[in-house]
Amino acid sequence: MSATAGGEDASTRAGDLPQAPGDDVMVLAENVHKSFGRLEVLRGIDLEVRRGEVMCVVGPSGSGKSTFLRCINHLEKINGGRLWVNGRLMGYRQHGGRLYELRDSQVAAQRRDIGMVFQAFNLFPHMSVLGNVVEAPVRVKREPRAAARETAMELLDKVGLADKAASFPRQLSGGQQQRVAIARALAMRPELMLFDEPTSALDPELVGEVLDVMKDLAREGMTMVVVTHEMGFAREVGDSLVFMDGGVVVESGAPKRVLTDPQHERTRAFLSKVL
Amino acid sequence: MSTPTPTEGRAAPEPIKAVPVRHPGRWIAAAVLLVLAAMFVNMLVTNDKFNWPFLLENMFSPPVLYGVWTTLKLTVLAMAVGISLGIAVAVMRLSGNPILAGLAWVYTWFFRAVPRLVLCVLFGNMGILYQNLELGLPFDNYWMPALGLDGDARFYSVPMNEVLTPFMAALLALALSQGAYMAEIVRAGLLSVDKGQTEAAQALGMGRGLILRRITLPQALRVIVPPTGNEVTAMLKDTSLVSAIPLTTELFFQLQAIGNRTFDLFPMLVAACLWYLAITSLLMVGQFFLERSFTRGDRSAQAEVTIMQSKAGH
Numbered sequence: 132m133s134a135t136a137g138g139e140d141a142s143t144r145a146g147d148l149p150q151a152p153g154d155d156v157m158v159l160a161e162n163v164h165k166s167f168g169r170l171e172v173l174r175g176i177d178l179e180v181r182r183g184e185v186m187c188v189v190g191p192s193g194s195g196k197s198t199f200l201r202c203i204n205h206l207e208k209i210n211g212g213r214l215w216v217n218g219r220l221m222g223y224r225q226h227g228g229r230l231y232e233l234r235d236s237q238v239a240a241q242r243r244d245i246g247m248v249f250q251a252f253n254l255f256p257h258m259s260v261l262g263n264v265v266e267a268p269v270r271v272k273r274e275p276r277a278a279a280r281e282t283a284m285e286l287l288d289k290v291g292l293a294d295k296a297a298s299f300p301r302q303l304s305g306g307q308q309q310r311v312a313i314a315r316a317l318a319m320r321p322e323l324m325l326f327d328e329p330t331s332a333l334d335p336e337l338v339g340e341v342l343d344v345m346k347d348l349a350r351e352g353m354t355m356v357v358v359t360h361e362m363g364f365a366r367e368v369g370d371s372l373v374f375m376d377g378g379v380v381v382e383s384g385a386p387k388r389v390l391t392d393p394q395h396e397r398t399r400a401f402l403s404k405v406l
Numbered sequence: 407m408s409t410p411t412p413t414e415g416r417a418a419p420e421p422i423k424a425v426p427v428r429h430p431g432r433w434i435a436a437a438v439l440l441v442l443a444a445m446f447v448n449m450l451v452t453n454d455k456f457n458w459p460f461l462l463e464n465m466f467s468p469p470v471l472y473g474v475w476t477t478l479k480l481t482v483l484a485m486a487v488g489i490s491l492g493i494a495v496a497v498m499r500l501s502g503n504p505i506l507a508g509l510a511w512v513y514t515w516f517f518r519a520v521p522r523l524v525l526c527v528l529f530g531n532m533g534i535l536y537q538n539l540e541l542g543l544p545f546d547n548y549w550m551p552a553l554g555l556d557g558d559a560r561f562y563s564v565p566m567n568e569v570l571t572p573f574m575a576a577l578l579a580l581a582l583s584q585g586a587y588m589a590e591i592v593r594a595g596l597l598s599v600d601k602g603q604t605e606a607a608q609a610l611g612m613g614r615g616l617i618l619r620r621i622t623l624p625q626a627l628r629v630i631v632p633p634t635g636n637e638v639t640a641m642l643k644d645t646s647l648v649s650a651i652p653l654t655t656e657l658f659f660q661l662q663a664i665g666n667r668t669f670d671l672f673p674m675l676v677a678a679c680l681w682y683l684a685i686t687s688l689l690m691v692g693q694f695f696l697e698r699s700f701t702r703g704d705r706s707a708q709a710e711v712t713i714m715q716s717k718a719g720h
Contacts, residue, residue: 206605236613243611253606257624267610270620312606319610 151218157182157323157354158203164211165198172198174378175212180323185355187365187386190375191401196358199375200325203356204245205238216245217322243271246316250328252308254300254315260287261296264315272319279318286314290344306337310344317348324348326357362406366390374398461673464664465680473657474681480576480656481642487581488641489634492588497618499593510589517586523647525583529575530651533566576648576656584641591633595626631700635693639686646678657681 152159158180165173172195180186188196201207202214205222214221222238224231233241255263264283268274274282287293290310292303300308309329316324326345330338342364349355349368359365365372365386372386374393382389382398390406393399450456464470499510517525542560550559570578599622607617649659658678665674 204609206608239608239611239613242609245609247606247609249602249606249609251602253600253602255603255606255621255625266620267612270616271611315610325609 151220152179152215154218155182156180156215157184157217158356159215160199160203160212161214162212163199163202163209163214165195165202165207165209172378173202173209176375176378176380178373178380178383180354180356182354183352184370185349185353185357185368186371186373187369188356188358188373188375189360189362189365189401189405190381194375195378196375197327200247200327200356200358203323203325204242204247206247216241239271243319244322245325246319246321246323247325248309248312248316248327248329250331252300252305252312252332254308254312256300258299259296260292260298260300260303260311263300263311264318267315268318283314283318286317287311289317289347290314291340304337305333306340309333309341313341313344313348322354324353324355326355326359328358328360330359330361360405362390362402374401376401455672456676457670457673460668460670461677464661464674465677467664469660470657470664470677470681472655473660474685476573476653476655477642477645477657478685480573480580480645480648480653481638483577484580484584484645485638485641487577488584488588488637491581491585492590492592493623495585495589496592496596499589500596514586514589517583518590520583522579522583522644523650525579526576526647526651529570529579530572532570532575536566538563539566539569572648572651572653573655575651576645576653579651580641580644580648584637587637588634591630591637592626595628595630596622598629599625628700632693632697635689635696638693639689642685642689643682646682 156179158178160176160178163173163176164171174195176195176199178186188200190196198207202209203216203221208222219241220230221241222233224233254260255266258266261280261283264286265276265279268279268282269276284293284296287296290313292307292310292314295303295307295311300311303311313329329345330341333341338361342361345355345357345364346368357364357369369386371383372389373383374381374389374395374397376397382393382395389398390402393402495510495513498506499514501507520528540560541562542558546559550557603621603625604617607621612621645656646658648656649662652659654660654663661674661678661681662671665671
């Protein structure tokens with residue numbers, strides 16, 4: 132795991148394109164820039180997530196951590212730098228020293244093995260719990276419905292909600308909805324899971340049940356990038372911790388080290404407020 | 407300071423008996439309305455210009471019933487085409503494709519700007535523009551002679567009046583106009599769906615068409631259905647405009663024709679009112695049940711939560 136503060140000195144040179152990372156690297160970000168209009172949200176992010184690693188990303192609101200997560204599965208288009216997931220350049224094809232934008236359908240195909248869990252759950256309200264989990268495997272992967280149902284029931288069992296298969300999302304508590312959302316993402320058998328503040332919209336007493344599911348997932352060796360405010364989770368489950376502020380990675384390292392012995396003033400200031 | 411004792415064990419208080427507020431204004435208004443209603447009924451019965459026997463005799467005559475059928479057929483077809491067009495145009499308008507979006511905008515602009523009556527007459531007279539409807543290469547009358555070729559580059563031709571029958575003109579005018587209004591309704595519906603829904607679907611690897619068909623459009627329906635019900639009612643009434651094409655088999659045209667022929671127009675206008683009232687009322691009943699079935703998911707879910715909570719309480 133390595134991550135450095137973004138460089139203002141780094142410039143992209145034509146004809147000198149970065150090469151795809153090795154097999155053991157799941158996510159590789161090189162000098163990723165993203166702006167919304169004139170607002171620069173990401174100002175040069177370099178980091179690497181190894182296969183099986185659980186990386187927690189923390190930082191004050193507006194630091195760009197959610198935006199970076201959304202860049203990983205190309206929900207946001209990056210303006211500069213390169214972003215590889217599972218050895219593939221996200222959103223582009225590199226050929227003969229040039230970048231070609233991918234078509235919508237090709238981007239959709241790239242997203243299939245990246246699961247994502249949102250702060251607001253975003254379950255499909257017009258479908259049952261089972262319908263939510265089965266939808267993508269059946270419609271996108273064209274799995275036979277019976278097999279998809281069986282897998283879905285196993286996943287719902289795993290998140291402790293097999294008895295809610297026939298319920299509709301709005302009949303469930305927030306914690307239950309978020310666990311369904313995790314099962315829905317897992318149904319596509321992703322190689323990488325992205326969590327965008329998965330417990331921030333939950334009542335305090337419901338946070339634990341979602342974190343427990345995530346811990347199980349981490350133990351099974353899932354590669355995870357988790358944007359979170361749960362420092363306890365980061366310390367216990369995370370293999371690495373990244374502190375972002377102002378659109379750059381300020382500090383990163385082993386969670387225990389960063390949390391107990393932060394090197395940067397900004398990290399110290401942030402941690403003193405949240406710990 | 408003493409804390410209030412729990413109400414348990416205390417006798418329930420006597421129900422309140424109070425003199426209700428009087429509303430003399432309501433009684434006066436009711437009396438006035440009663441007198442007016444009596445005058446109206448008296449006019450209906452005693453004024454022989456209504457000619458009720460003549461009205462009843464003609465209201466259910468075969469040409470009028472056929473007119474009702476044409477009106478219903480036109481309503482259903484125009485709405486079906488209009489809704490399909492509306493969905494297509496709304497999707498074009500919201501697509502990232504600037505050509506499709508521009509095309510959709512121009513279409514909506516034109517058909518919302520021109521009145522339906524004008525559209526009906528315009529489409530009814532389209533035969534003036536071309537004698538025949540022809541399929542071929544464009545501008546052949548310029549480039550064929552320029553290349554020194556004889557004849558034309560048209561492969562298929564039908565007389566305009568065979569294609570653009572009055573019914574077809576009526577259907578085109580109403581459906582194209584309806585498509586423009588439906589596009590706005592569908593667009594509003596699609597925009598009402600939370601953006602997170604699309605993102606969640608994208609994150610699952612779903613493509614544009616799939617997201618529209620399975621995720622956004624079904625959720626947009628709850629916003630689209632109620633105004634569409636109103637549009638059906640409006641369409642039923644607007645079919646009377648096609649008597650200006652003229653589409654002679656349509657209900658209003660038939661009733662007017664009988665009235666003009668017999669020099670007893672007024673009863674036929676009353677008959678038209680009664681027919682439109684009857685069909686529109688039926689449609690309103692249908693709309694009530696349709697809207698109720700669309701909110702059912704919410705209500706049963708709410709009921710179930712209430713039941714769960716009351717169980718948990720015990």
